[in-house]
Amino acid sequence: MECIEAILTRRSCRKFKSQEVESEKIKTMLECAIFSPSPANKQPWDFIVATNPDYNHLLKEASDEAKKKLVERSGWKWMPKFKIDFITEAPVLIVVIGDPTRNGAEQFLDVPSQGYQQACSAAIQNMLLAAHSQGLSTLWLSLFEKSDVRRIFNISQDKDPIAIICVGYPDVIGDAPPRKGLETKVTYLD
Ligand SMILES: Cc1cc2nc3c(=O)[nH]c(=O)nc-3n(C[C@H](O)[C@H](O)[C@H](O)COP(=O)(O)O)c2cc1C
Numbered sequence: 001m002e003c004i005e006a007i008l009t010r011r012s013c014r015k016f017k018s019q020e021v022e023s024e025k026i027k028t029m030l031e032c033a034i035f036s037p038s039p040a041n042k043q044p045w046d047f048i049v050a051t052n053p054d055y056n057h058l059l060k061e062a063s064d065e066a067k068k069k070l071v072e073r074s075g076w077k078w079m080p081k082f083k084i085d086f087i088t089e090a091p092v093l094i095v096v097i098g099d100p101t102r103n104g105a106e107q108f109l110d111v112p113s114q115g116y117q118q119a120c121s122a123a124i125q126n127m128l129l130a131a132h133s134q135g136l137s138t139l140w141l142s143l144f145e146k147s148d149v150r151r152i153f154n155i156s157q158d159k160d161p162i163a164i165i166c167v168g169y170p171d172v173i174g175d176a177p178p179r180k181g182l183e184t185k186v187t188y189l190d
Pocket of ligand 1: 010011012013014139140141142143176177
């Protein structure tokens with residue numbers, strides 16, 4: 001699949017088939033992840049690939065708790081009806097773990113930004129696109145307390161569980177949520 005086509009046609013998937021995912025395809029996703037840019041090439045990421053459904057169930061429990069908080073705190077009317085069963089259905093979970101000590105030049109500036117988070121996000125996007133170009137679908141999940149994910153996946157306190165990527169073959173893929181036009185987002189300075 002051509003790169004721009006992959007970018008424009010990738011969709012978040014919230015309904016996966018139970019079909020097993022080939023480990024070679026997951027490996028390709030991970031190889032694409034580690035070729036992402038990172039500040040000073042610090043490569044501030046680690047990955048856990050979980051295929052034992054016990055992890056899906058534990059994560060679903062944690063996300064249900066997080067969802068309750070969101071319902072209470074956000075006021076988002078659609079939230080109570082938002083189903084998160086895809087967490088139990090996804091055949092593969094990839095936990096993306098950032099290392100907050102591995103930043104680049106930006107850490108020494110007056111207002112330091114957290115380069116490790118930006119690099120992990122780049123790695124995630126590369127994985128999503130690599131999955132899509134191999135016929136897989138993904139969901140970038142952030143609906144969890146980091147403490148729960150540390151407990152479930154045995155991640156130490158000094159590491160930052162950035163996101164969990166649900167991976168599988170798509171059963172249903174929704175339409176692209178609308179985007180605001182470039183004219184509202186871009187300023188050209190000639
Ligand atoms: C940082 C981040 C966190 C996200 N967390 C969640 C999540 O917890 N649950 C979920 O269903 N989707 C999550 N998403 C997916 C977005 O809802 C989705 O990307 C957005 O609605 C646009 O749809 P598309 O991915 O199909 O283009 C997340 C996306 C990003 C970038």
